[in-house]
Amino acid sequence: MSSVPTDRGTWRLVARRDFWVRIRERSFLISTLINIAVISILVLARASSAVGSGPSFDLGSVGSSSIATGASQLGHDAQPPIPIQVHAFPDQAAANAALRDGSVDAVVVDNQLIGFTDDPTPLTLAVLQPAPPHRSENAAVAFVGVLLLYGQLFGYGIWVASGVIEEKASRVVEMLLSAIRPKQLLLGKIIGIGTLGLAQLIVISSFAIGLAFATNAIDVSSSAFGAAGLVIGWFILGFAFYATLFAAAGSLVTRMEELQNVIVPINLTILVSFFISIGALQDPNGRLQVIASILPTSSALSMPVRIVLGAAPAWQIVVSLVALVGSTVLLVPFAARLYSGAVLRTRGRVRIREAWRAAE
Amino acid sequence: MLELIDLRRRFDDVVALDGVSFEVPEGRIVGFVGRNGSGKTTTMRIALGVLHADAGRVLWRGRPVDPVTRRRFGYMPEERGLYPKMRVREQLVYLARLRGTPKGVARSRATQLLEILEVVGDPNDRMETLSLGNQQRVQLAAALVHEPDVLVLDEPFSGLDPVGVDVLAEVLRGQARDRGVPVVFSSHQLELVERLCDEVVLIDRGRIVARGSIRELRAMRARNLWRIEVPAATDGWWEVVPGVSLAARDDGAVVLELDGDADPQRILDLARAEGDVAAFGPVRPSLSELFREVVAE
Numbered sequence: 001m002s003s004v005p006t007d008r009g010t011w012r013l014v015a016r017r018d019f020w021v022r023i024r025e026r027s028f029l030i031s032t033l034i035n036i037a038v039i040s041i042l043v044l045a046r047a048s049s050a051v052g053s054g055p056s057f058d059l060g061s062v063g064s065s066s067i068a069t070g071a072s073q074l075g076h077d078a079q080p081p082i083p084i085q086v087h088a089f090p091d092q093a094a095a096n097a098a099l100r101d102g103s104v105d106a107v108v109v110d111n112q113l114i115g116f117t118d119d120p121t122p123l124t125l126a127v128l129q130p131a132p133p134h135r136s137e138n139a140a141v142a143f144v145g146v147l148l149l150y151g152q153l154f155g156y157g158i159w160v161a162s163g164v165i166e167e168k169a170s171r172v173v174e175m176l177l178s179a180i181r182p183k184q185l186l187l188g189k190i191i192g193i194g195t196l197g198l199a200q201l202i203v204i205s206s207f208a209i210g211l212a213f214a215t216n217a218i219d220v221s222s223s224a225f226g227a228a229g230l231v232i233g234w235f236i237l238g239f240a241f242y243a244t245l246f247a248a249a250g251s252l253v254t255r256m257e258e259l260q261n262v263i264v265p266i267n268l269t270i271l272v273s274f275f276i277s278i279g280a281l282q283d284p285n286g287r288l289q290v291i292a293s294i295l296p297t298s299s300a301l302s303m304p305v306r307i308v309l310g311a312a313p314a315w316q317i318v319v320s321l322v323a324l325v326g327s328t329v330l331l332v333p334f335a336a337r338l339y340s341g342a343v344l345r346t347r348g349r350v351r352i353r354e355a356w357r358a359a360e
Numbered sequence: 361m362l363e364l365i366d367l368r369r370r371f372d373d374v375v376a377l378d379g380v381s382f383e384v385p386e387g388r389i390v391g392f393v394g395r396n397g398s399g400k401t402t403t404m405r406i407a408l409g410v411l412h413a414d415a416g417r418v419l420w421r422g423r424p425v426d427p428v429t430r431r432r433f434g435y436m437p438e439e440r441g442l443y444p445k446m447r448v449r450e451q452l453v454y455l456a457r458l459r460g461t462p463k464g465v466a467r468s469r470a471t472q473l474l475e476i477l478e479v480v481g482d483p484n485d486r487m488e489t490l491s492l493g494n495q496q497r498v499q500l501a502a503a504l505v506h507e508p509d510v511l512v513l514d515e516p517f518s519g520l521d522p523v524g525v526d527v528l529a530e531v532l533r534g535q536a537r538d539r540g541v542p543v544v545f546s547s548h549q550l551e552l553v554e555r556l557c558d559e560v561v562l563i564d565r566g567r568i569v570a571r572g573s574i575r576e577l578r579a580m581r582a583r584n585l586w587r588i589e590v591p592a593a594t595d596g597w598w599e600v601v602p603g604v605s606l607a608a609r610d611d612g613a614v615v616l617e618l619d620g621d622a623d624p625q626r627i628l629d630l631a632r633a634e635g636d637v638a639a640f641g642p643v644r645p646s647l648s649e650l651f652r653e654v655v656a657e
Contacts, residue, residue, distance in 0.1 A: 007428050013457050171441025178408040178435040179458040181427050
């Protein structure tokens with residue numbers, strides 16, 4: 001039982017090593033703490049602004065104030081609470097003056113609701129309902145989501161590239177490749193590091209949602225869970241895409257100092273995608289945003305934002321998914337070949353064409 | 361038996377291997393000798409599948425070597441290197457498992473090897489904290505930890521102190537003798553190769569220029585030389601024997617080269633007639649001399 005007739009599944013050993021080695025690293029702990037700190041600040045800022053700048057009303061009252069105090073009580077009990085300030089006026093003329101200068105939103109005269117004119121037309125209570133339902137909340141959730149996605153895709157992609165360089169620089173790669181195939185090493189590394197990124201993402205998302213509920217920054221009926229699911233799903237797909245590129249880029253150089261040079265194009269792609277996604281928070285149906293959400297080079301960051309904001313029609317989501325998964329599938333053998341051709345050349349930088357020809 | 365058959369490989373315009381063939385029988389230790397850049401490392405990398413050949417085949421027990429059978433090979437690359445931050449034993453266990461050894465077996469084997477190879481320090485130390493000599497020994501342990509069927513070692517003795525050399529030589533002998541492992545290693549330490557190897561393969565400029573046991577190589581390559589010291593003799597006393605010529609003068613002695621037919625005993629008789637014979641014996645060229653002779657051609 002000392003020899004196994006097949007070498008399938010050895011990528012799992014690679015993945016496990018990459019996962020456990022990095023989870024014990026200080027930088028992992030630090031990045032988790034920083035993420036949690038940033039998320040906490042964002043959630044708490046929103047929680048305090050939700051109380052301060054949400055819909056609030058100033059209600060003038062003349063004579064009997066039973067309706068005014070009742071409304072105030074209702075507003076207090078509402079979820080989220082709508083603060084209603086009751087101001088007593090000696091007569092209707094004073095109340096009307098206050099209405100005109102805008103210091104109150106409405107006046108109740110002897111239990112009759114009066115609007116912005118002298119005409120005592122009863123106002124509908126619809127005014128009291130918070131305006132666009134969940135709109136700003138979705139944008140907030142999408143913002144946090146895209147921030148997280150950006151951090152994970154970028155950070156863990158770089159970890160893949162530096163992991164490849166580390167093995168080249170320490171020359172251990174020749175030992176590894178005498179035991180397993182380049183594809184297994186590549187696959188194991190991407191999956192191991194990706195799984196760690198995924199685990200961290202789940203921890204941070206759970207923390208963010210829990211904190212947001214606890215502080216009333218978002219309400220239970222919101223799309224936070226759906227958004228978290230989207231972020232996680234698109235992380236998996238986007239990571240597969242970018243990490244494959246990062247691994248191939250990393251295999252071209254031998255020293256950590258050269259890492260930045262080879263990953264510039266990938267960095268720029270992710271950075272531009274990130275800014276387009278931030279733009280999508282304001283304008284989810286802009287031409288640029290729609291295109292970015294479909295192209296596989298940027299969709300992992302752009303599409304989830306548009307989905308959370310309810311701006312992406314089903315066909316665009318499907319096209320975007322097919323494009324991202326399809327291009328990853330096409331990319332893997334290409335990157336694996338570059339990787340196999342370059343990873344054993346431990347002297348200086350390898351050109352893409354050289355690496356391509358070295359592996360057959 | 362590990363067979364390398366007509367391996368060819370070019371790097372751009374440079375022909376690295378120009379038809380390399382030799383075999384390593386089971387239980388035998390083969391020394392792979394050649395100058396720097398002669399193709400030793402390229403040959404070994406191809407045997408391990410780390411590099412592909414442009415042409416030629418590598419067979420193990422008569423079958424082409426594929427990635428699955430290669431897992432049973434043990435390899436020490438010329439470019440040393442393990443994970444610097446990984447703990448020594450953990451690293452050995454990982455490498456053994458990559459080659460299909462179960463975890464428990466790998467662990468006890470790793471512990472055992474660190475003792476046999478006399479690696480100083482705790483098995484839980486990080487690789488980078490070890491001295492270079494100790495790192496070298498761990499690298500050897502990495503080649504052995506999965507109890508390989510074949511051992512291919514590129515310069516395994518370089519960087520070892522004399523004690524380390526003895527330990528490793530004993531380990532290699534043990535692998536060949538007790539487990540029947542074919543062992544091939546490259547080295548520039550030719551006295552060591554001469555002492556340790558059953559066979560030697562000489563490579564020069566990508567071609568195998570000689571192979572066989574040391575004895576065979578001598579018989580094949582070496583001239584029939586005899587060193588005789590007769591202090592009282594008159595110069596040129598040997599000239600009366602046909603087929604004998606002077607090869608060298610060496611500190612009061614002469615080294616004579618004999619043709620196939622010339623009888624050394626006749627030379628001895630002649631020498632005694634000249635006076636007291638202080639020294640008489642065949643000159644056995646060392647591997648270094650054979651090597652220089654072959655490479656000079």
